[in-house]
Amino acid sequence: MFQRILVAVDGSDSARKAYDVALDLARKYSSTLAVLAVVWPPEFAEDVETEAILEHSQGYYEGVLDRMRAESDTAGLVIRYEVAIGHPAEKILACAEKDRIDLVVMGHRGKSLLQRWLVGSVTKHVINHAHCAVLMVR
Secondary structure: OOOEEEEEEOOOHHHHHHHHHHHHHHHHHOOEEEEEEEEOOOOOOOHHHHHHHHHHHHHHHHHHHHHHHHHOOOOOOEEEEEEEEOOHHHHHHHHHHHOOOOEEEEEOOOOOHHHHHHHHHHHHHHHHHOOOEEEEEO
8 A cells, every 4th residue: 555655753742653664664564664854954044154154064863863763663664764955845745755665654733832833733744745655643
């Protein structure tokens, strides 16, 4: 049913639940799984600040993905972990299109109040524009 699954993560509890659901579905359907974290660059910052923020954020998300990789029993699964830079909804949609994803799995909320609002809008944007099924995990 779902041959290729994409899960978007941001380090939040909601994203961890989405990852667990996506991992379970990948096992059940013998699917490939793409795990994507997206660094959202600041809109109003100096070049030096932006570069430092991006480096710090990439390091943070690499750590999140490393912990997920280490904690999960992924025996027999093909899983790709990736950190992208850009607008989260656009990067998720682009990855889904490029990789011909059958199902996108996303959490309901982000890490902070602002990110909860932003991730909520990211989730809505993905639901409204994805070419495939989208599963929102609460």
